[in-house]
Amino acid sequence: MPDYLVVLAVVLAGVALVAAATGARRLLAPHDPTAAKVTTYESGVDPVGSGWEQGSVRYLVYTLLYVVFAVDAAYLFPWALVIRTELGAASLVEMAIFIGVIVVALLHVWRRGLLRWW
Template structure:
C-alpha cells in the first residue's frame, strides 16, 4: 500500500498546485472586460457579417504535402539506420508497403497539380 500513498500524495499535490495557480490568477490578474476585448478575433480580420460564410481552405493541400514528405522521412530514416543489421524479409515487406502508401499520396498530389511550381 506504500506505493498507493505516494501516488495519492502526488495527485493531491498536483491538484493543490493547480488550484493555487487558478486562485493566484484570479487575485492578481487585472480584469477590465470591454466590448473590444470580448469580440472574436480571427487572423486580424474583424468579425463582420454572417458567421456561416463559406471559405476555401487552401493550406490543407500544403499540410497534406508536409505529411507526405516529412512523416515518411521520420519513419524511413530510423529504419535505414537499423538496416545495417539483419532485419529480415518481414521488415522489407513492411517498408515496401509504407513506401507504396507514400507513393499513392504523391501520385494523388501530382494528379491534383499540387507539385507544380507555377
C-alpha cells in the same frame, strides 16, 4: 496498497498545484474587459459575420496530406541512417510495405483530384 497511496498523493498534489496557480492568476492578473478586447481577432482582419461560419473541408484534406508526408519522413530518414549497419532484409520488406501504403494513399488522393492546386 501503499503504492496506490503514493499515486493518490501525486494526483492530489497535481490538482492542488493547478488550483493554486488558477487562484493566483485570478487574484493577481488585471481584469478589464472592453469591447475591443473581447472581439474576435484573426490575422489582422476584422471579423465579418457570425463566429459560427462553416469552413471549407479542403483545408482538412491538405492537413491530412501534410500529416501523411510528415509521418513518412519521420520514419524514413532514421530508418535510412541505420539500414546498412543494424537492420536486415526483414526491415527492408517492412519499409517497402510502409512506402506501399503511402503510395496507395497518394494514388487515392490523386485519383479523387485533390492534388489540383488551381
